[in-house]
Amino acid sequence: MTGIFEYIVLMLLVSVVAGLVGALVGVGGGILVVPALTLLFGVPIQYAIGASIVSVIATSSGSASAYVRDHITNLRIGMFLEVGSTVGAIVGAITSIALVRSGYSWAVFLTFGLLLMVSAYSSAVRIRDERRKGFEIINRTPNRISERLRLSGEYYDSATKRSVEYIADSVPPAFGVMFSAGVLSALLGVGGGILKVVGLDSFMKLPFKVSTTTSNFMIGVTAAASTTIYYIGGFVNPVLAAPVAIGVVIGAYGGTKVLVRTKPGPLRWLFVAALIVIGFEMLRQGLP
Amino acid sequence: MKAEGGGGGRKTDMNAVISDVLKYGVVVSTTLVVVGVAVLFLRAPQGFPATVQQLVSSDYGRPALDLSALFGGLSTGNPLFVIQLGLIVLLATPVARVAASIVMFAAEKDRLYVAITVFVLLVLLVGLFVVGPIEAGAG
Numbered sequence: 001m002t003g004i005f006e007y008i009v010l011m012l013l014v015s016v017v018a019g020l021v022g023a024l025v026g027v028g029g030g031i032l033v034v035p036a037l038t039l040l041f042g043v044p045i046q047y048a049i050g051a052s053i054v055s056v057i058a059t060s061s062g063s064a065s066a067y068v069r070d071h072i073t074n075l076r077i078g079m080f081l082e083v084g085s086t087v088g089a090i091v092g093a094i095t096s097i098a099l100v101r102s103g104y105s106w107a108v109f110l111t112f113g114l115l116l117m118v119s120a121y122s123s124a125v126r127i128r129d130e131r132r133k134g135f136e137i138i139n140r141t142p143n144r145i146s147e148r149l150r151l152s153g154e155y156y157d158s159a160t161k162r163s164v165e166y167i168a169d170s171v172p173p174a175f176g177v178m179f180s181a182g183v184l185s186a187l188l189g190v191g192g193g194i195l196k197v198v199g200l201d202s203f204m205k206l207p208f209k210v211s212t213t214t215s216n217f218m219i220g221v222t223a224a225a226s227t228t229i230y231y232i233g234g235f236v237n238p239v240l241a242a243p244v245a246i247g248v249v250i251g252a253y254g255g256t257k258v259l260v261r262t263k264p265g266p267l268r269w270l271f272v273a274a275l276i277v278i279g280f281e282m283l284r285q286g287l288p
Numbered sequence: 289m290k291a292e293g294g295g296g297g298r299k300t301d302m303n304a305v306i307s308d309v310l311k312y313g314v315v316v317s318t319t320l321v322v323v324g325v326a327v328l329f330l331r332a333p334q335g336f337p338a339t340v341q342q343l344v345s346s347d348y349g350r351p352a353l354d355l356s357a358l359f360g361g362l363s364t365g366n367p368l369f370v371i372q373l374g375l376i377v378l379l380a381t382p383v384a385r386v387a388a389s390i391v392m393f394a395a396e397k398d399r400l401y402v403a404i405t406v407f408v409l410l411v412l413l414v415g416l417f418v419v420g421p422i423e424a425g426a427g
Contacts, residue, residue, distance in 0.1 A: 002341075003339055004338060004339060007340050047344055058317070065308075065311040068306050080401075086412060090411065090419055093423075101426075221412070224412060229423055232421060234351065236351060237343065237344070238351065238368055241371075242321050243325070245374075249318050
């Protein structure tokens with residue numbers, strides 16, 4: 001039995017950490033918040049999702065603000081892919097509420113756990129391949145879709161003091177991944193940054209910083225699409241959500257300060273490690 | 289034409305406007321939530337549950353959905369409603385960002401992106417006015 005005020009203080013601290021890690025690896029922090037709420041405080045999953053998804057908006061908006069100003073985020077790529085991710089979020093929220101109401105939430109955790117493991121594997125392979133070459137895989141070959149939709153850009157990397165140009169590759173599969181990211185974001189109350197980064201990185205072949213920051217930018221709008229449904233549905237309890245929202249904003253602000261000045265290498269391994277740990281957690285929750 | 293980082297950065301700095309919308313949205317909402325929590329610690333409202341389990345099982349603090357109930361609660365100084373207002377501002381922040389993007393793409397005379405952004409706004413409004421009320425009714 002956790003006292004309410006004890007909960008507020010402890011959850012505030014947990015959320016600061018979640019926000020910090022989330023900002024560093026391009027996820028919303030919800031992937032840490034949901035397990036904390038359900039495992040540490042025994043909050044029913046639908047209320048955990050409701051509290052978490054609110055914090056996802058806060059994390060995303062807070063850190064996206066800085067990246068957008070620094071011209072690292074690609075607004076057109078983000079805006080275009082939000083078409084897929086917001087529609088996915090509506091589908092995900094409806095599915096999640098229906099599954100929890102009919103007692104099938106375990107199936108969602110199991111599927112998500114498996115997906116996290118697959119994402120961890122593919123990211124690890126990609127980082128290993130890059131290590132050999134010594135640089136990121138960035139597409140600069142023009143293609144018709146990205147030309148038509150103006151899905152290209154350039155950013156100044158403050159770490160290497162060089163301007164980096166890029167053109168989005170494989171737009172249709174990336175769009176499909178964004179729809180799935182929207183579904184999963186809404187389904188579990190997480191940012192879905194894991195899948196968004198995979199789509200922007202592996203399919204579009206954008207520079208790492210552009211993909212994480214554009215992912216972050218998209219997460220807020222994607223989360224808003226499902227949060228309105230959870231909020232009106234009565235799953236966002238203000239007392240449960242308050243310390244989460246405050247904590248992740250503080251953590252994400254700290255994370256933003258670090259990311260802009262750090263080279264991408266170690267961050268990516270941290271990202272892979274996080275995928276594996278969270279994947280195990282999700283699988284464990286789905287098993288009987 | 290030379291590609292710009294983020295696709296903007298000509299006359300009006302689209303990035304700066306969107307950045308401001310996001311920043312002030314988060315600052316205002318977080319401030320409201322912090323004030324609400326502070327008041328909650330100082331002066332918890334009557335019937336405030338003692339544990340998380342009681343909070344969840346009693347469905348205490350279920351959000352007020354109509355504005356008159358929200359402002360009625362705010363006028364009594366009930367901290368739960370201050371937190372709620374903060375969460376509503378937070379929820380409105382990405383929506384405002386999308387709306388600002390429409391204006392900015394229109395200023396750039398980019399019809400394709402105006403259409404794309406209007407579509408995203410419509411999806412958000414469908415969630416708010418169609419799917420949300422259906423889920424609330426089904427509970």
